[in-house]
Amino acid sequence: MSNTSKLFEIGKKVDPIMTKYLIEGASEDFKPILLHQIEAGGKRIRPAIVLLSCEAAGGNPEWAIWVAAALELIHNYTLLYDDIIDRGELRRGKKTTRAVYGDAMALLAGLHYREAINKLINRSPASYKLHELISQAIIELTEGERLDILFEQAGRTENYITEKRITTPSWSLYLDLIQKKTASLLIASARAGAIVADAPPEVEESFSKYGLNLGIAFQVIDDYLDLFGKEEKFGKEIGKDIKEHKLSNALILLALEELDYKNKEKLLSILRKESSAEEISEGIELIKSTKARERAINFAEERVKIAKTAINFLPDSNAKTLLNELADSVVKREV
């Protein structure tokens, strides 16, 4: 078995408990709506990190199963709402919950998800601390989503959004954004494992550093794949970020640094309008003409190194090896 599928098998362990808590207390007619999102698949990376972090920190991963299931549900909870906000029709090649059942029902499903998460956390050892941890993470995710919307260069007409729109972002603002929208949940995952293992604060901090750098690398590679991935492998439409007017893509930002005035304006104009497939390809070609791809990959590789170094002090274990391999797999998935 490859290590990727080994990681998937570990993360998958939460599925029965996640499903059980998700449908608990729901009416028969509501259950299909609730199950739609989690049955759409996913790599189960977050629960794998929780379980492995717990074990690598010297804890018994069996005690981390509830919070691991909660972390996977939080991820799906945010996807449900992302699709409402972005009017998403497809995800992982399947119709989204809102596309099948409508926005109102998808929204209600999200409310129910949050309570399943709450019950899972309440069931966990160290529940008090875990409640604080995940509330913090969801608050950051929410702010990340707010910033992500403001990074869009067109497509929304609300006054608040057009007034606050971020049109000339710095790299550090981008890092702030992806730390919130992506890394925060990986930080919480790694940290949750350490908390259940009752690890000392400095160990928890090291896991936090692992999650942070893993999350940043993950998002930068995701941005890469959005523009240069293979559609069938990536499971998402290529150039979706351009189509959705998102300036919050590392490669677009890096390319804009390099392009001359004329080409920079051209790329920005493609982002600002409802572009055709041809224009999107043109935008991708412009990015290709710069060193953005190389720089993004170097940046992500550097972050993976930092993530691995952060947990290097741990005694050798199977779990530690898998956490290192998980970090490596983030960058490897692009080639």
Place this chain on the structure above:
Amino acid sequence: MSNTSKLFEIGKKVDPIMTKYLIEGASEDFKPILLHQIEAGGKRIRPAIVLLSCEAAGGNPEWAIWVAAALELIHNYTLLYDDIIDRGELRRGKKTTRAVYGDAMALLAGLHYREAINKLINRSPASYKLHELISQAIIELTEGERLDILFEQAGRTENYITEKRITTPSWSLYLDLIQKKTASLLIASARAGAIVADAPPEVEESFSKYGLNLGIAFQVIDDYLDLFGKEEKFGKEIGKDIKEHKLSNALILLALEELDYKNKEKLLSILRKESSAEEISEGIELIKSTKARERAINFAEERVKIAKTAINFLPDSNAKTLLNELADSVVKREV
């Protein structure tokens, strides 16, 4: 000071702590969006019930302040989402959060509300039990909202909704609906006070009964006021339920029981289409021609009696007197 304003003063005590937890961890640009909903006013009934129940059960209400604030935030959390689902523009005479900031930002605000609630509960004594209590209540509220949508006779095109629509509801199905959409949060409020007071299970059960019957009475009177209230006093548009095609109004259901075939079909047809103000008045007249008003008020008064009887065993106290008066005020607000 009248007892209504005394109750309001008690409920208002949570405002500073509610605001503090709500904006904690939020960026400056997000705060106005978060504050909009709670600054729109409200009678603060739920926190008043929490604080009074705690005191009437022999506890110190100072210890119930966090969960009281949480209950008021839960109420506002559901209003935020109700307005998204019903495309509401006005509430309590003010523009809704979604009307000012758009659906996407209102949705993100809701996510943040839920975490403020979580932190408030975590801060409370008996937090483990309170987490379970409020998750249960929110799950019921969500199911209540789902049923409420299915009680609508027109206005939504999603397949799921048109297929599952409830066109011939029974009174018991209506009671199930309002128990979930309205009473569940009043049950949780009364129960939360008893939990913080560390009251024995049978006392908690009595408070639950108080909340249930109060909630049912409250919703039936709300349905009455929707059709026969005075706009400026009620703070809502008259006939909104008819306009929104809602068959989930006690008075409409009671009237339908009495009307002859022709008038029954007429009232239903008004509910099923986009009706003019004139047609809405015509519908109200049809309801007026039956004994629905009288029956609804009798029903609500009966429920208020049951609510008061449920807590009658408690030793006399100022808090008990106010809980009784709060119950009475629910029916009194109609005259």
